[in-house]
């Protein structure tokens with residue numbers, strides 16, 4: 001969705017002022033602006049009609065402003081109960097409900113700025129995967145097991161109950177979406193809405209059914225092990241991920257904060273976090289910690305700001321010779337980072353998952369955004385070719401409103417045409433006379 005992805009950096013107030021009445025971090029269609037056009041809409045509509053009568057004019061309607069603004073309902077955390085069984089009959093998740101759930105997640109993000117914790121939620125559900133175990137769900141991974149208390153209580157998951165509480169109302173609203181899908185949908189949507197790349201996601205993950213199917217504690221990485229690079233390889237290789245993917249995925253720390261009261265890492269607050277948004281405090285890796293970009297790599301490389309966090313495992317990315325190649329590249333080139341991140345994130349989101357249907361459910365919402373599209377010089381076009389389906393529908397609707405059809409243009413009314421020409425000439429003459 002092109003409009004959603006064209007983000008400018010979050011405004012300064014976002015990082016410095018207490019919770020908002022904010023403009024959206026990202027980009028759903030902007031509300032209609034009271035524009036100067038509305039003042040002259042009536043006379044304009046008369047002139048818009050006259051050329052329609054004077055010619056076939058099938059392209060003129062392209063200029064007419066038609067907008068639709070979908071109504072959306074914000075979701076707030078209200079529920080503490082996490083239902084143990086979620087999968088509906090048939091597909092693991094209902095495609096239409098996935099689509100609607102994504103819209104609700106976008107609203108939730110706009111009102112609570114919970115992008116980082118939703119990304120961490122998806123990662124911690126998927127990151128328990130062990131490629132050496134074949135059986136599902138013993139192999140761990142993206143199977144919704146993180147909703148159970150026994151797993152939420154693992155030390156690595158400190159704080160994630162808050163994320164679950166935030167999205168439980170969406171789960172309640174869309175019972176046809178599994179937890180496993182919802183966690184990954186929320187994470188990918190959060191990345192995209194924060195200005196990150198479009199993640200090529202698929203859905204249909206089956207949920208585990210009980211807490212006895214949760215993985216044992218200790219499968220997620222430590223932030224401060226004795227030999228960080230070795231530890232990262234031990235953990236991520238077990239998931240079937242490689243050095244490039246380790247570095248790219250670590251770039252998710254461009255979002256969010258570490259809180260000493262949760263993980264034990266980070267400062268209580270910094271100049272970047274003392275005012276929120278969201279609950280103030282913690283230490284972020286980047287200054288604009290709600291914006292997904294490559295500043296994580298730039299900031300670690302420069303290490304000029306004491307207020308920005310560098311975990312031992314983050315530092316390892318610039319110390320280990322193999323990791324360093326990627327970390328340097330990502331610091332220099334955000335497009336490369338976005339491309340590699342999108343691929344690695346999609347792979348992470350599928351780890352260990354059992355898909356029903358096995359061919360998975362894609363949610364289509366427009367072209368993928370990784371690296372920006374190549375510049376292509378504009379070609380001359382009559383405007384009749386290459387119209388999008390939406391534009392064609394708009395044109396058809398406008399024709400139908402005046403009882404015409406783009407396939408069969410309106411009958412020309414020569415008498416009326418002549419009258420309009422005469423009227424216009426008369427007005428011009430009287431204006432010139434004055």
Ligand code: HEM
Pocket residue numbers: 115116117119120123158159221222223224232249250252253255256257258259260262263264265311313
């Ligand atoms: C490479 C090994 C990793 C380690 C050692 C690590 C460690 C940590 C730690 C200690 C925190 C702070 C948690 C808190 O105090 O609330 C954190 C937060 C976070 N992690 Fe990681 N992480 C790793 C990889 C990843 C990956 C692969 C992702 C996503 C793809 C990720 C996404 C996040 C996000 C978004 C936050 C911020 C959460 C928030 O602000 O609430 N991390 N991580």
